[in-house]
Amino acid sequence: MSGTAEGLALAYVKRWLWKAAAPVAVPVFGVLTLLLIPLAVLDAPEASTSPASSCSIAGTGASAADIELDAVQMGHAQTIVAVAAARGLDPYAATVALATAYQESRIRMLANDGSSPELTAEQAAVTATSLTYPHDGLGSDHDSVNTFQQRWTAEWGTVAQLMDPVYAAEAFYRRLVEVPNWRTIPLTQAAQAVQISAAGGAYARWEPLARELTAMLWPAAQATAVDASGTAAGVCPGLPVPAGSWIRPTAGTVTSGYGSRLGTLHAGVDIAGPRDTPVYAAADGTVVRAECTSAYCDRDGTLSLAGYGNLVELDHGGGVTTRYAHLSGYTVTVGQRVSAGGLIGFQGSTGNSTGVHLHLEVRFDGASVDPVPWLASRGVDLHATTAG
Known part of the structure; x- marks a missing residue:
């Protein structure tokens, strides 16, 4: 991305990216955190709630195409859509990316412990460094990491870069726009041209979900790309409270x-x-x-x-x-x-x-x-x- 407007938009997106992350600390960090309990609070576990109650209990969870997504997944989806808008792409690009991310990771930032037998010892050690970055779970497919399961050995970027949700989305879109006629070919073909997956036909299954998510998230992402104020778009509605009242401001x-x-x-x-x-x-x-x-x-x-x-x-x-x-x-x-x-x-x-x-x-x-x-x-x- 280049230019002041795109830079501001990207700065906004980066404010979103860690919203969605639910960090899982490596053991040494866990020990340090336990020692610091008197000084700080530990990460609370993500709650599992119905879509109707998710806004009041677990943040920005939602339902699309009869699939329930929690706050973590919706946060990553917002990042993916916001990056597309910031790059000046159209909603179809975001739809392709969301369908791909759901197939590859269920739209979760996955680290990789390097346990795949296909990796050399050196490759395994590099891949396992992904555990030191905020992530939502573990994968072990070759050296694949993040929401798109991108591989550092396939020149997608360094492990540190790939564990940045904004970079991951940027990397996906950079390759997508190089696909001939990507705007007009079927979604599964566009996704497969980027991913080169062994299960390339599977992306089409998630097209309804991806289209609904894009429709839900695109207006706020597009508005932010035009006016990057640094604020986050509100997904959840406010609470009905009588005028002049005081309330408990959050759950927990x-x-x-x-x-x-x-x-x-x-x-x-x-x-x-x-x-x-x-x-x-x-x-x-x-x-x-x-x-x-x-x-x-x-x-x-x-x-x-x-x-x-x-x-x-x-x-x-x-x-x-x-x-x-x-x-x-x-x-x-x-x-x-x-x-x-x-x-x-x-x-x-x-x-x-x-x-x-x-x-x-x-x-x-x-x-x-x-x-x-x-x-x-x-x-x-x-x-x-x-x-x-």
Whole structure:
């Protein structure tokens, strides 16, 4: 991609890419994480829910062509579609890519442990480095990795590049546009020309699913390609909340309370739910901040990284503000008026964080207060498990 507009669009896409990832740490990282439990929350498991309840419980899950997709799959699908729009391709390109990704991985970012007997010891070791990158599961077909099962030995890219969902989609489209008449030939032929698969005829089976997903995700992706504001498109609707009410802003479990933490004030409450669980406005207000407050927010943060990561702050009037931190993405812009229950973002682990959660703060005249009793006095139980 080239040009300022495409660069901005790609920057947006990269904000999406880690939304969809559900990292599975290698053993050494797991041990370190367990040692840091007092300082951070661990990744919550992805919930399995019906499409009707997925927006309130497990993020951006949806159903297309009678196939249920969870939040992880929908996040990767959004990335694939957004990359097509950012490149100036048409919806058919995204449809071909989605059908391919579903056939190859069920639209999941797969690592590879290098256990295939077809690999040399050196190839196996290189392939196994994919385990050190965020992934949704394991595969063992030759040296194939990611949503498209691309192979580093077939010159698709390095393992590090291929484990980047944006790069993976870019690589697929680069080869697709080189296929003669790719816009007019049957989907399965276009996909097979790119993939050169032993089961090339299987892609056609997923064309209805891919077409529905493209229709669902293309409008937001296209709008972003034109105006790359850095915000995430809202897939889930807001909650129905009476005017003037306060609510619990997200689903999940309180894992860390307000107070001193190793000599530093933990100025809010951590609520941990599945990655991309929707975060809603706790009350009516105006957006005063919606930005990345750390050195980077296009992937999960660490304890050594300063800042809130992706942060949304709302002004509710009367000196009261609320902060929603470590978001994987946000759906609002500064100056926007939001109602209680309006979707503002998604749980993530950006910034000074080692696990997926929402860090919620309540402030009065700029000073933080304990959100638990403050919201309890307004009829909100933060120790419940559902939003609203």
